[in-house]
Amino acid sequence: xxxxxxxxxxxxxxxxxxxxxxxxxxxxxxxxxxxxxxxxxxxxxxxxxxxxxxxxxxxxxxxxxxxxxxxxxxxxxxxxxxxxxxxxxxxxxxxxxxxxxxxxxxxxxxxxxxxxxxxxxxxxxxxxxxxxxxxxxxxxxxxxxxxxxxxxxxxxxxxxxxxxxxxxxxxxxxxxxxxxxxxxxxxxxxxxxxxxxxxxxxxxxxxxxxxxxxxxxxxxxxxxxxxxxxxxxxxxxxxxxxxxxxxxxxxxxxxxxxxxxxxxxxxxxxxxxxxxxxxxxxxxxxxxxxxxxxxxxxxxxxxxxxxxxxxxxxxxxxxxxxxxxxxxxxxxxxxxxxxxxxxxxxxxxxxxxxxxxxxxxxxxxxxxxxxxxxxxxxxxxxxxxxxxxxxxxxxxxxxxxxxxxxxxxxxxxxxxxxxxxxxxxxxxxxxxxxxxxxxxxxxxxxxxxxxxxxxxxxxxxxxxxxxxxxxxxxxxxxxxxxxxxxxxxxxxxxxxxxxxxxxxxxxxxxxxxxxxxxxxxxxxxxxxxxxxxxxxxxxxxxxxxxxxxxxxxxxxxxxxxxxxxxxxxxxxxxxxxxxxxxxxxxxxxxxxxxxxxxxxxxxxxxxxxxxxxxxxxxxxxxxxxxxxxxxxxxxxxxxxxxxxxxxxxxxxxxxxxxxxxxxxxxxxxxxxxxxxxxxxxxxxxxxxxxxxxxxxxxxxxxxxxxxxxxxxxxxxxxxxxxxxxxxxxxxxxxxxxxxxxxxxxxxxxxxxxxxxxxxxxxxxxxxxxxxxxxxxxxxxxxxxxxxxxxxxxxxxxxxxxxxxxxxxxxxxxxxxxxxxxxxxxxxxxxxxxxxxxxxxxxxxxxxxxxxxxxxxxxxxxxxxxxxxxxxxxxxxxxxxxxxxxxxxxxxxxxxxxxxxxxxxxxxxxxxxxxxxxxxxxxxxxxxxxxxxxxxxxxxxxxxxxxxxxxxxxxxxx
Numbered sequence: 024x025x026x027x028x029x030x031x032x033x034x035x036x037x038x039x040x041x042x043x044x045x046x047x048x049x050x051x052x053x054x055x056x057x058x059x060x061x062x063x064x065x066x067x068x069x070x071x072x073x074x075x076x077x078x079x080x081x082x083x084x085x086x087x088x089x090x091x092x093x094x095x096x097x098x099x100x101x102x103x104x105x106x107x108x109x110x111x112x113x114x115x116x117x118x119x120x121x122x123x124x125x126x127x128x129x130x131x132x133x134x135x136x137x138x139x140x141x142x143x144x145x146x147x148x149x150x151x152x153x154x155x156x157x158x159x160x161x162x163x164x165x166x167x168x169x170x171x172x173x174x175x176x177x178x179x180x181x182x183x184x185x186x187x188x189x190x191x192x193x194x195x196x197x198x199x200x201x202x203x204x205x206x207x208x209x210x211x212x213x214x215x216x217x218x219x220x221x222x223x224x225x226x227x228x229x230x231x232x233x234x235x236x237x238x239x240x241x242x243x244x245x246x247x248x249x250x251x252x253x254x255x256x257x258x259x260x261x262x263x264x265x266x267x268x269x270x271x272x273x274x275x276x277x278x279x280x281x282x283x284x285x286x287x288x289x290x291x292x293x294x295x296x297x298x299x300x301x302x303x304x305x306x307x308x309x310x311x312x313x314x315x316x317x318x319x320x321x322x323x324x325x326x327x328x329x330x331x332x333x334x335x336x337x338x339x340x341x342x343x344x345x346x347x348x349x350x351x352x353x354x355x356x357x358x359x360x361x362x363x364x365x366x367x368x369x370x371x372x373x374x375x376x377x378x379x380x381x382x383x384x385x386x387x388x389x390x391x392x393x394x395x396x397x398x399x400x401x402x403x404x405x406x407x408x409x410x411x412x413x414x415x416x417x418x419x420x421x422x423x424x425x426x427x428x429x430x431x432x433x434x435x436x437x438x439x440x441x442x443x444x445x446x447x448x449x450x451x452x453x454x455x456x457x458x459x460x461x462x463x464x465x466x467x468x469x470x471x472x473x474x475x476x477x478x479x480x481x482x483x484x485x486x487x488x489x490x491x492x493x494x495x496x497x498x499x500x501x502x503x504x505x506x507x508x509x510x511x512x513x514x515x516x517x518x519x520x521x522x523x524x525x526x527x528x529x530x531x532x533x534x535x536x537x538x539x540x541x542x543x544x545x546x547x548x549x550x551x552x553x554x555x556x557x558x559x560x561x562x563x564x565x566x567x568x569x570x571x572x573x574x575x576x577x578x579x580x581x582x583x584x585x586x587x588x589x590x591x592x593x594x595x596x597x598x599x600x601x602x603x604x605x606x607x608x609x610x611x612x613x614x615x616x617x618x619x620x621x622x623x624x625x626x627x628x629x630x631x632x633x634x635x636x637x638x639x640x641x642x643x644x645x646x647x648x649x650x651x652x653x654x655x656x657x658x659x660x661x662x663x664x665x666x667x668x669x670x671x672x673x674x675x676x677x678x679x680x681x682x683x684x685x686x687x688x689x690x691x692x693x694x695x696x697x698x699x700x701x702x703x704x705x706x707x708x709x710x711x712x713x714x715x716x717x718x719x720x721x722x723x724x725x726x727x728x729x730x731x732x733x734x735x736x737x738x739x740x741x742x743x744x745x746x747x748x749x750x751x752x753x754x755x756x757x758x759x760x761x762x763x764x765x766x767x768x769x770x771x772x773x774x775x776x777x778x779x780x781x782x783x784x785x786x787x788x789x790x791x792x793x794x795x796x797x798x799x800x801x802x803x804x805x806x807x808x809x810x811x812x813x814x815x816x817x818x819x820x821x822x823x824x825x826x827x828x829x830x831x832x833x834x835x836x837x838x839x840x841x842x843x844x845x846x847x848x849x850x851x852x853x854x855x856x857x858x859x860x861x862x863x864x865x866x867x868x869x870x871x872x873x874x875x876x877x878x879x880x881x882x883x884x885x886x887x888x889x890x891x892x893x894x895x896x897x898x899x900x901x902x903x904x905x906x907x908x909x910x911x912x913x914x915x916x917x918x919x920x921x922x923x924x925x926x927x928x929x930x931x932x933x934x935x936x937x938x939x940x941x942x943x944x945x946x947x948x949x950x951x952x953x954x955x956x957x958x959x960x961x962x963x964x965x966x967x968x969x970x971x972x973x974x975x976x977x978x979x980x
Contacts, residue, residue, distance in 0.1 A: 024056065028072065042054070052099055056075075059093075061094075071097060075090075077090050188206065204230075222335075222491070225342075278363075286357075292322040295317050295323070303369070311330040311336070312444065324371055325372050325373070328346070329481075330343065334491070342364045345364060387463060387465075387473060388474050388475075389472070393471065404437055408456075412456035425440075425442075426490055435486045437484055447480075463482065472487075545619075545631070553625070561591045564593040566620065568585070576608065576612060581597070583595065583596040583597075594643050600694070601712060602710075603635070608634065631653075667739035674733075674754055682723060682726040685712065686722040693713040696762055706756070711729075730745075730752060848923075854914075855919060863896030883916065883948060910935075921949060925947055
């Protein structure tokens with residue numbers, strides 16, 4: 024969306040509109056951004072940025088979202104919803120498509136072999152070079168011992184002759200002051216007492232800030248320190264320093280000056296401030312958080328410093344001393360200011376701020392290096408920080424400070440730190456850190472690390488151990504004075520090389536495992552339901568449930584299980600495709616269970632493979648009527664067909680027929696396969712399936728929703744699949760299942776287009792699909808499509824016993840009496856047909872029956888008397904659910920209301936027939952209908968409409 028924003032606002036050829044797409048794992052995200060053309064590009068960019076921020080706030084975890092405003096709109100979806108051609112964007116470090124996985128595996132094998140050979144060669148060369156250099160090192164060491172003994176550098180420094188220590192090659196090319204400063208920092212780092220040595224953060228600060236005093240402890244140094252002497256080694260030191268400065272990624276100090284009120288030189292306020300700043304560093308030697316004040320109002324000065332809890336007192340004192348100088352230089356004359364150093368923060372004000380939460384002016388700083396999978400990092404960071412802020416704020420012994428690490432990838436972990444000022448209440452501390460999490464989520468989504476500087480709290484996370492006490496897998500800590508490592512450098516180097524080779528082998532194994540067992544789709548509901556520990560009672564119950572489902576489902580194809588008591592109760596269910604064997608079912612479920620245990624530690628998860636699916640949750644999921652369809656990306660689904668309209672007509676006919684068979688025929692175990700001839704050389708194969716814990720009407724409703732999603736994603740594709748918790752649908756141009764299937768014939772003009780399968784045999788009355796065909800047929804201008812509509816009408820008429828030499832239709836009363844024709848006229852005709860389908864009776868001549876009234880009047884009377892089921896035909900009563908039938912009758916009565924303004928639109932009718940949650944208004948009294956029979960030979964092939972809006976290719980009957 025950021026790229027589209029720039030394209031729409033900056034590129035004049037785009038007319039302030041841009042569309043694009045980007046691959047996201049197995050799916051494609053489509054988006055567009057657009058502005059009205061009456062605003063200038065800068066205003067367009069501002070509007071789109073605001074809309075994008077709101078889009079992130081509302082829809083960052085959703086599969087689609089849209090923000091509309093007066094001057095601009097933004098939208099994204101997981102399907103292509105616009106007709107404009109869009110260019111494919113590439114996200115940093117994209118993953119390969121599934122269809123290339125085989126090629127990737129072969130390429131990976133070749134690459135690993137080459138890497139192993141190269142690494143082996145490098146190891147041999149380096150070991151050889153080390154052997155050659157060993158003699159040089161011995162002689163060099165002897166020279167060092169002669170010219171510069173362990174105390175030599177210290178002695179030269181004390182005597183003021185430190186430049187005698189410097190290599191001659193540096194004398195001509197470097198500034199003397201910088202060299203002396205580096206010697207100073209180096210001597211600080213090699214002091215004998217480890218407590219006296221500075222931290223690396225202080226070293227970074229010392230190398231990047233103004234000159235510091237040359238105070239050194241006068242005690243002797245030990246023997247174990249590093250003296251850099253050769254030019255090559257000094258250059259390496261400079262490179263290391265540069266990397267450290269890059270790692271810090273922002274140069275402290277950071278300051279925030281109020282500029283609201285100022286003090287004058289030599290004023291009482293300035294004198295109080297100077298006194299207070301001079302005394303703070305002495306307190307930092309014994310306390311890491313300190314509050315104080317001096318003077319009397321209105322010249323009273325309140326001050327506070329806070330060092331990070333892990334730093335030593337000496338480092339805290341040094342940081343506070345530097346901050347007290349910086350704050351007066353950065354905010355001269357201000358009566359209120361705050362400055363943040365690398366290890367501490369310092370704040371003063373003329374107003375009492377102790378105990379008051381202040382999150383205004385928070386400063387975010389992000390690591391300049393980006394991450395390739397920001398979504399995963401964001402989940403891990405939010406999980407870790409959410410746990411830490413509770414520990415820091417409400418933990419009885421946490422002292423409002425908490426650190427933690429969480430595994431991120433195989434080689435990286437996320438290290439996090441949070442801290443509050445101890446003068447805050449627990450609730451204020453929690454609020455401050457919660458705001459900091461929101462700040463860091465907004466500013467630093469793509470970064471490898473970030474930190475938030477706030478007046479009342481501090482937050483930071485990185486992919487490396489930045490605080491004392493944190494350990495990384497690659498680090499080895501050496502403690503004690505003057506101790507040497509027992510392992511030689513050569514052995515250490517060989518160990519690292521062996522570790523690298525093992526890592527490559529493991530990586531190759533994982534790659535092959537991915538190729539052999541790749542799920543269609545997986546959902547780990549981490550953010551919504553929380554996580555569990557595998558060693559906890561809930562984790563043990565999850566493992567038992569998955570093992571149980573694997574063993575008991577293979578013989579039946581479906582089963583459910585539950586174990587434990589609240590809150591550790593786990594329920595689960597497993598389903599295998601109806602055509603797979605018992606052994607194949609068990610193998611698939613075993614792989615799925617292992618995948619869930621490995622990748623998901625959430626309290627609810629579900630995974631789909633081609634042959635099976637398995638689902639567990641902390642809540643009761645059996646008979647849970649929730650539909651949330653997913654579209655897994657497959658190779659065949661990226662290919663389009665040449666005639667998408669005719670192709671999907673066949674697909675929809677096949678899938679609707681299979682849905683009715685699977686839902687109505689319980690002996691089919693809610694599974695059905697079928698095939699339909701699309702052309703001379705092509706056959707469409709499909710299957711539908713529901714879990715057996717839901718009712719027939721719930722199965723049909725789930726399948727109907729899945730078919731709607733299938734049309735949205737795959738109407739022009741050579742294959743498609745939709746998976747959900749309770750049902751799955753799929754079609755392909757090849758036979759992908761093992762069982763035999765019956766051939767379904769698509770209605771053609773030669774056989775009269777009998778669609779009775781959608782009337783009496785379809786207990787769920789997909790009559791809106793019939794109207795879809797009527798609408799599509801009248802829009803087509805080609806000869807072949809122009810012939811479709813009459814035959815569809817013949818099919819409907821034949822199901823009611825009407826002779827084939829005429830076509831029947833219904834004129835709305837306002838058109839018959841006054842010649843008024845509108846879109847509501849078609850709605851009226853549709854309503855009459857729908858009521859005919861439900862009753863199994865024709866409207867024509869109905870008044871001659873024993874009821875003595877029109878079909879519409881009869882339906883209305885039974886409806887208001889509460890006897891609506893007496894209106895339903897016997898076939899539907901036997902095979903259809905009463906709730907669905909009555910809903911269709913309700914919609915039919917809404918369509919035939921006397922006042923056209925009260926009738927719904929066809930879009931509302933289609934939506935009402937497709938989804939139950941839509942509330943329907945109470946129907947008003949229907950109008951009468953006139954029936955007209957027109958001989959088929961006198962029909963006209965021209966369109967009777969001028970504006971193309973309500974044209975019908977069939978005549979009233």
